[in-house]
Amino acid sequence: MMRFYISLFLVIIFQLTFSQVSKNEAIINQLDEIKTTNPSLTISISSKLLKEKLSLRDQAYVYRALGYANISIGKYSTAQEYIQKAYDVANESGDTLCKIKTTCSMGEWNGMLGLYSEMDHDLSRALKLSRLLNGDNYYTAITKINTIKANMYVNQDKHTLAKKYILKNLSLLKNIKNVSNYNKTLTLSYLGLGDIYNRGTKKADSAIYFYEKGLNIVLKSPDKINLYKFYIGLAEAFAHKKEYNKGIDLCHIALKIKHNSDYEKVFIFKSISKLYLEANKTKEAQIYSDSATIFEEKGEKHLLEALNETNNNKIKTIENKEKQISLLSIIIPVLIGIFILITIFYYLNLKKQKKKFQNYIENLNNSTSTPSEIAIENLSAVTPEINSELEIEILQKLKIFEKEEKFRDKEISLPALAALLNTNTNYLSRIINDHYSKNFNSYINELRINYITKKIAENPVYRNYKISFLAEDCGFVSHSAFSTKFKEITGISPSQFLSFASAEK
Incomplete structure (x- = not known):
């Protein structure tokens, strides 16, 4: 009977623990969905979660969500701190997928700061780590890396390279079993192809085709990530067809989306201003141009602070390495000197021991009597x-x-x-x-x-x-x-x- 109660007690404890773990995991997954579209809620939930006893992996994911949420509200220095924390904690956790995701986030952040060589380094590391995965996790990681690389090349106007990575993703889609990851990869691929046709080859109809396909999926998703980009992309494509009013209407829809960051608002204001100017509505164009300038100055200030902080951290790292090298330049010669002295002492002692051996053998050979x-x-x-x-x-x-x-x-x-x-x-x-x-x-x-x-x-x-x-x-x-x-x-x-x-x- 006693065994039955002990077993029952252990089962209850296990279920309570497991249900708590499952609950936290579900909340963290939800944070990943809303981190850019609802930053205030993300920050609120994350603050409460961090007070609980989380695994290192879960801590890393919460810090990552806080990083993106703070980007959305224009707090770039705070965002940088959280992204760095996420990266450091993930490396401690030993969870490969977590390491890949936080490394990709670090890459995206460096790309946002215009540090493309650092971004490329981060993505190369993530790609190396992805080889340790298999199944759905592997394809999720690979498509994430390819998406970031494609965005990097789109921003650098290297559209051929961008298209190469997007087509890779589309070929890998059949291997992704997770519906959410599948839809994210598909919508980002459509967005990328729309941008390439819109800004690269100037094929407006092709751009509209891919933007609309992606928009239909995003509108049905709960997080609606990158929704404003689809509207702005469509607006620019219609502008290429001289349909300025349709383009302006789409920009205003984008402007009404909740939780747009200052960075996103600058992008939208500039697009509206450009469309009004092309439609010969200079007064309206100036109003939105001024709005873009206000938010741009505000955003640039925060971005500059974050960039300076990144550079200062790099300088500190370099200085620490230089100190270590300087210290090593002293320690190594000392160690070499000690090694030489030990070697000399060893050989002198060996010579002395050999002499003792030879003398002993000589005396032994000379002594014929007992x-x-x-x-x-x-x-x-x-x-x-x-x-x-x-x-x-x-x-x-x-x-x-x-x-x-x-x-x-x-x-x-x-x-x-x-x-x-x-x-x-x-x-x-x-x-x-x-x-x-x-x-x-x-x-x-x-x-x-x-x-x-x-x-x-x-x-x-x-x-x-x-x-x-x-x-x-x-x-x-x-x-x-x-x-x-x-x-x-x-x-x-x-x-x-x-x-x-x-x-x-």
């Missing part, structure tokens, strides 16, 4: 004492012990050796101290190290063994104890000794 044989020779050279015969006997037994390599036994100890030699530990310890000038442990360790170094020097097979095997072979219980005593006696580490021995032979 320590006990040397002790016996030294004892026989002096005047015999009371205990000399007993000492010689012990030394002879130690000589046999060394020859038979019994020091390799891991269990060997002072008591064990004393028992083997039929003497007591005190007497044996004194003999070792007197004749070898070392204690029992040092005596055994030196025999072991001399044994294994001779094996390494004379038998190439030993140079391929692991240090743990060498330690065990000569009688050491542990790898670490062997390494410590090896370096203490030879002056170099076992691994270095093996390396030098391999190089020598």
